[in-house]
Amino acid sequence: MSVSAQELEILSTKAIAAKGTAYCPYSKFQVGACILTTTGEFIIGANVENAAYPVGTCAERVAFGTAVVSCGCRDCRTLTDEEQVAGHKSFKALAVATNITPAASPCGMCRQFIREFTGPDFPIYMYDGEGNYKMMTMDEVSIHPRGVEV
Numbered sequence: 001m002s003v004s005a006q007e008l009e010i011l012s013t014k015a016i017a018a019k020g021t022a023y024c025p026y027s028k029f030q031v032g033a034c035i036l037t038t039t040g041e042f043i044i045g046a047n048v049e050n051a052a053y054p055v056g057t058c059a060e061r062v063a064f065g066t067a068v069v070s071c072g073c074r075d076c077r078t079l080t081d082e083e084q085v086a087g088h089k090s091f092k093a094l095a096v097a098t099n100i101t102p103a104a105s106p107c108g109m110c111r112q113f114i115r116e117f118t119g120p121d122f123p124i125y126m127y128d129g130e131g132n133y134k135m136m137t138m139d140e141v142s143i144h145p146r147g148v149e150v
């Protein structure tokens with residue numbers, strides 16, 4: 001299941017924009033994420049820090065958590081109760097964006113979280129501060145995580 005050029009364009013734009021929603025008063029390190037579901041929905045996340053460091057959550061986990069509990073539609077009033085709680089558990093790609101170069105890769109906790117819902121070939125597009133990306137599959141990023149992990 002490959003990602004089209006148009007889907008990748010939207011994915012990157014949303015992941016980069018999502019950095020702006022980060023709550024990171026402690027690290028000042030903004031991370032944005034965007035997931036593309038197999039049904040064509042784009043769901044964003046950003047890091048949400050806490051004064052107690054381990055309580056903070058990474059952008060990737062915010063995005064996946066949001067997807068799992070969200071119907072993802074633009075107008076929930078048209079859905080049945082069952083559809084509203086159906087959530088997303090099938091995903092096509094993930095983009096993660098930071099302001100550093102080289103691009104950062106998901107941390108160990110996020111890799112574990114992402115793996116729960118994806119397979120070894122799941123593509124992760126990692127964007128650096130200039131909008132350049134490196135793509136690695138879930139398998140590759142798990143075996144050879146590179147750069148700073150976020």
Ligand SMILES: [Zn+2]
Pocket residue numbers: 058059060106107108109110111150
């Ligand atoms: Zn993480």
